[in-house]
Amino acid sequence: MPCIYLPVGFLSHCMDSIFAPKSSSISSLSSSALLSRFLEASSSRKLSSLTFIGSRPFRSSSYSTTVAMASNDVSKPKIITGDFGYVLEDVPHFTDYIPDLSTYSNPLQDNPAFSVVKQYFVHVDDSVPQKIVVHKDSPRGIHFRRAGPRQKVYFDSDEVHACIVTCGGLCPGLNTVIREIVYSLYHMYGVTTVLGIDGGYRGFYARNTIALTPKVVNDIHKRGGTILGTTRGGHDTSKIVDSIQDRGINQVYIIGGDGTQKGASVIFEEIRRRGLKVVVAGSPKTIDNDIPVIDKSFGFDTAVEEAQRAINAAHVEAESVENGIGLVKLMGRYSGFIAMHATLASRDVDCCLIPESPFYLDGKGGLFEYVEKQLKENGHMVIVIAEGAGQELLSESMQSRNQQDASGNKLLQDVGLWISQGIKDYFSRQKTMAINLKYIDPTYMIRAVPSNASDNVYCTLLAQSAVHGAMAGYTGFTSGLVNGRQTYIPFYRIIEKQNKVVITDRMWARLLSSTNQPSFMSDKDVIEDKTECISGEKKVEGPATQFLDNGNYADGVLENKEVSSV
Numbered sequence: 001m002p003c004i005y006l007p008v009g010f011l012s013h014c015m016d017s018i019f020a021p022k023s024s025s026i027s028s029l030s031s032s033a034l035l036s037r038f039l040e041a042s043s044s045r046k047l048s049s050l051t052f053i054g055s056r057p058f059r060s061s062s063y064s065t066t067v068a069m070a071s072n073d074v075s076k077p078k079i080i081t082g083d084f085g086y087v088l089e090d091v092p093h094f095t096d097y098i099p100d101l102s103t104y105s106n107p108l109q110d111n112p113a114f115s116v117v118k119q120y121f122v123h124v125d126d127s128v129p130q131k132i133v134v135h136k137d138s139p140r141g142i143h144f145r146r147a148g149p150r151q152k153v154y155f156d157s158d159e160v161h162a163c164i165v166t167c168g169g170l171c172p173g174l175n176t177v178i179r180e181i182v183y184s185l186y187h188m189y190g191v192t193t194v195l196g197i198d199g200g201y202r203g204f205y206a207r208n209t210i211a212l213t214p215k216v217v218n219d220i221h222k223r224g225g226t227i228l229g230t231t232r233g234g235h236d237t238s239k240i241v242d243s244i245q246d247r248g249i250n251q252v253y254i255i256g257g258d259g260t261q262k263g264a265s266v267i268f269e270e271i272r273r274r275g276l277k278v279v280v281a282g283s284p285k286t287i288d289n290d291i292p293v294i295d296k297s298f299g300f301d302t303a304v305e306e307a308q309r310a311i312n313a314a315h316v317e318a319e320s321v322e323n324g325i326g327l328v329k330l331m332g333r334y335s336g337f338i339a340m341h342a343t344l345a346s347r348d349v350d351c352c353l354i355p356e357s358p359f360y361l362d363g364k365g366g367l368f369e370y371v372e373k374q375l376k377e378n379g380h381m382v383i384v385i386a387e388g389a390g391q392e393l394l395s396e397s398m399q400s401r402n403q404q405d406a407s408g409n410k411l412l413q414d415v416g417l418w419i420s421q422g423i424k425d426y427f428s429r430q431k432t433m434a435i436n437l438k439y440i441d442p443t444y445m446i447r448a449v450p451s452n453a454s455d456n457v458y459c460t461l462l463a464q465s466a467v468h469g470a471m472a473g474y475t476g477f478t479s480g481l482v483n484g485r486q487t488y489i490p491f492y493r494i495i496e497k498q499n500k501v502v503i504t505d506r507m508w509a510r511l512l513s514s515t516n517q518p519s520f521m522s523d524k525d526v527i528e529d530k531t532e533c534i535s536g537e538k539k540v541e542g543p544a545t546q547f548l549d550n551g552n553y554a555d556g557v558l559e560n561k562e563v564s565s566v
């Protein structure tokens with residue numbers, strides 16, 4: 001396999017020469033944008049093969065060239081390329097920065113449950129494509145390392161001192177992931193030292209630890225929340241790594257959302273800087289489903305299912321009275337996936353409002369006009385609103401202060417209450433009809449429940465993947481589902497953007513055609529939005545997330561992501 005580590009500096013330098021006529025400097029591009037350009041170039045045969053030696057790129061007649069990284073480049077993305085535009089965005093491994101490590105044969109070889117499974121061990125060259133819908137001439141594109149057990153492991157079972165921490169908001173399935181990490185370590189790898197860190201990141205230096213055994217965690221998956229407790233804020237990287245070192249911990253399992261994975265990434269960098277043989281493995285947690293690359297985050301299905309109960313109640317209330325309006329506020333700070341999926345699942349919703357789709361209230365094509373029309377035609381309606389929707393309108397009208405939580409996340413105003421009042425005021429001004437509005441706010445109820453059956457299975461696989469990866473010496477990764485397969489994804493890909501609903505995508509169009517609500521978008525908005533997606537650089541966050549693979553805006557990419565993004 002040809003192997004090229006592409007330090008971003010090198011890549012920018014090369015790209016500058018390759019794309020000189022197109023852009024004079026690309027040093028400001030993100031790593032994924034650089035890769036997109038790289039893929040574009042290799043697919044259009046501007047670039048037959050690139051080899052990086054020192055800081056000077058040269059063209060080679062063969063793809064099969066391996067170039068070792070200088071030792072101070074270990075913190076850069078690790079990219080492996082192959083024929084027909086194949087790119088593996090690999091994850092770090094101990095051997096990248098620690099020489100002469102001992103290896104051991106995987107204890108699973110002697111485990112009666114697994115030893116009979118044909119090809120149980122993952123082949124070293126197995127990888128999973130990010131994009132599965134392709135055109136005849138498309139390059140093979142970006143891949144991630146396939147998760148699973150390896151023949152060789154880098155830890156003797158007795159040597160492992162693992163710990164687990166949960167951070168950020170609650171999410172169904174946290175306890176299941178904790179349970180399965182403990183079970184996998186004990187029963188697959190014979191590890192018997194697993195600590196729970198109490199109360200999130202700051203628990204590393206401010207709280208006690210909890211000894212986790214199969215007996216302790218046996219039935220925790222039936223409970224919501226996290227037995228370890230969770231916090232926001234309090235991320236002091238040096239103190240955390242000092243504590244890891246002092247306690248002799250060598251595998252750190254970190255379960256949390258985008259903020260937590262950012263924290264994990266800096267902990268990993270510090271561990272690598274100190275040259276420690278300590279794995280940092282992330283599990284992506286967020287009911288908002290705002291983590292990019294992965295198909296969906298665990299707990300999302302459960303949250304959507306739970307949201308149905310609130311929508312059903314709103315529907316029953318609304319249709320039982322004259323001019324009834326049922327309004328449900330769901331979670332979703334920056335991404336409206338829960339609201340979108342709950343709406344699509346329910347079919348009782350007449351209007352779904354999410355942060356990605358700006359809307360307006362008054363005038364032609366506005367929300368109030370639509371509500372009035374629905375009531376006249378059907379006598380009742382149901383509105384679902386994500387908590388982050390319409391925040392610009394709210395701050396305009398309430399002149400709110402910009403408040404943040406301990407982790408720096410924006411604290412939102414209650415859009416549900418605000419819009420309820422707005423609708424009531426509109427109809428009392430209009431005097432056209434008397435309405436009966438019921439506002440249901442189940443926000444915390446949808447995330448405090450235990451995970452459902454499919455999330456339990458998903459959590460189990462995520463936990464097992466993390467443990468297999470850690471034992472195999474991989475580090476600095478998040479385990480996640482990509483196109484239905486378990487993979488190891490480098491932290492920098494997980495944290496560089498937020499996953500958002502793309503409102504020019506077919507999934508949102510399906511929702512609009514199911515609710516018949518106005519799109520609140522002019523043709524100009526649509527064109528501008530598409531332009532921003534194509535450029536992929538104009539918007540730091542947003543739709544571009546779903547077009548990472550070579551910036552292709554073809555139907556195939558849309559088709560792929562709309563199925564797999566949640």
Ligand SMILES: Nc1ncnc2c1ncn2[C@@H]1O[C@H](COP(=O)(O)OP(=O)(O)OP(=O)(O)O)[C@@H](O)[C@H]1O
Nearest residue numbers: 168169232233235256257258259260262263286407
């Ligand atoms: N940019 C960052 N760098 C380092 N650590 C961070 C960063 N952002 C957040 N963290 C740490 O990660 C932890 C969790 O972050 P946060 O509260 O944002 O939740 P989250 O993981 O994003 O989950 P949720 O999706 O529920 O909000 C906190 O302890 C916080 O200090």
Ligand SMILES: O=P(O)(O)OC[C@H]1O[C@](O)(CO)[C@@H](O)[C@@H]1O
Nearest residue numbers: 169170286287288331332333405
């Ligand atoms: O009130 P808390 O616990 O800080 O968290 C609220 C936020 O957490 C989330 O549930 C994400 O975990 C968001 O949907 C919500 O805005």
Ligand SMILES: [Mg+2]
Nearest residue numbers: 168257258259
């Ligand atoms: Mg977050």
